Amino acid sequence: MISELEQNAKLEEAQHYLRDQVGLSPELGIILGSGLGSFADLIEEKIAIPYQEIPHFPVSTVEGHAGQWVFGKVDGLPIVVMQGRFHYYEGYAMHEVTFPIRVMQGLGVKGLLVTNAAGGINPEFRSGDLILIKDHINMMGDNPLRGANLSSFGPRFPDLSEGYDPEWRQKALAIMPNYGIRPQEGVYAAMSGPNYETPAEIRFLRTIGADMVGMSTVPEVLVANHGGMRVLGISCVTNMAAGILPQKLNHAEVMETADRVTKQFVSFVRGLVKEL
Template identity: 50%
Template sequence: MALPLHGDCEYGWRRCKCLIPASKVEQFNCRSSYDDCKKAADWLLYRTKQRPKVAIICGSGLGGLAELIDDKTIFPYEDIPGFPTSTVAGHAGQLVFGTLQGQECVCMQGRFHFYEGYSMETVTFPVRVFSLLGVETLIVTNAAGGLNASYRVGDIMVIKDHINLPGFSGQSPLVGHNDDRFGVRFPCMSDAYDRNLRALAIEAAHEQKCGSFLQEGVYCMVAGPTYETIAESNLLKKLGADAVGMSTVPEVVVARHCGLRVLGLSLITNKVVTDYDSNEKANHEEVLATTSLRAQDLQRLVRHLITKI
């Protein structure tokens, strides 16, 4: 017998109110509309004189980037129409407008994750808002586990490409109705990470004496929140991944869909366990501890990079 389905929306998503708890229904709603994103953008534009061309998304423990911003105007996420709230340690949960090295910027001090129970559309809602604010360049940072044997804890990896494992199973923020006001139905991802921005980042790193711990490689996103098994880690290495994490890719996909240039930076906070004889275990406390040791170097790199964009 067919199960009763209710709540069809114009984009074809369906949800069963009979089977899904009310607290979880939000995850199954259709994507945020253009009007929802514009409402949030207009709300912000009305309350700040800043007109940023650069947006920065801070990963776990990297919210200190926002502290470098001058002439700050701060908006807690819960005050912004349509914004969810971050629930993960190391993510402050506020949007910071201001200037960095004379460049008008907006900084997300804390991001949202699929593993928190949010849909991919909700995770990427801020990026669409950024595009409507007039942002042209997105810098995304994250804490990641190192898969490449030559990587060391504390390395900074410039992301040259990604592997979108959730996307392989249909968990993409672009699934469903496409609004042409944001971007085309089938966006290209072969140039997801801007070549010129990557070159500028590498140049800036050497100028800031960060070259000795700089890498360039492929980032793989997994859904989380569990860390990878040894078999999974070895599989990711065979797929060509140099680092692995639980974020970033959905924001990059939506940023490129909206026509933004993207630069991605991963801070390698732990070595991924790939040996069954190892007694090492990944944990979030280690991630935050390593981040605090290298955060100033990453902040220095981003601050100098801004002058080149």
């Protein structure tokens, strides 16, 4: 298990490299999930840095993830966007999955907007819906805060009672109708993957209060909260989970649905950037 000293040394090296490459202090970080990377096309004064060029960064291996950080501005706000994330199921350790969030914190980023593609469990949801995350259930069997506490970032036992910022959620709910989106919130359950869940697992998740399910987001949100960042989460329901409808699941459907809602999603996130 990586020590606090080793982790801090890697973070400092990555931060030093990025500061040399980018003359910008981003205020907001955005993680773009599967098929949702086109938001980066809006960024002005753009500087794109592939993950493989950043010291100690993992490399994204999933279709639909461009695999780069993009620095710049949207409507005057300095931001950094992750086009593609890292997943536990790719074989990375939790501290590797969340390494970019620690780097953001070291660069002074105060807020995080995290998006994902998710399976719908709540029968009120439909494929293509954009749902605000109001809470989560960690079913991944691991936690990125396990091990040595990075005390320079946050406490040993961080509070998650408001893991998804209530004020930001209210602002998002208020503007959703402006973009043709039905205002909805839900609880996101994170599984380790990479297989899609069984119908029995979906029935279990529904019983314990989950509205949608995916294989990401929760590790990043845990580390973001530990480091004092405000967080807003959005799930794009790209398919109904196993057993909800009589159909088999595949990644092509996830990508097709994400592509279908891309224009609406991009407009909504741009509106959010102005509000947050």
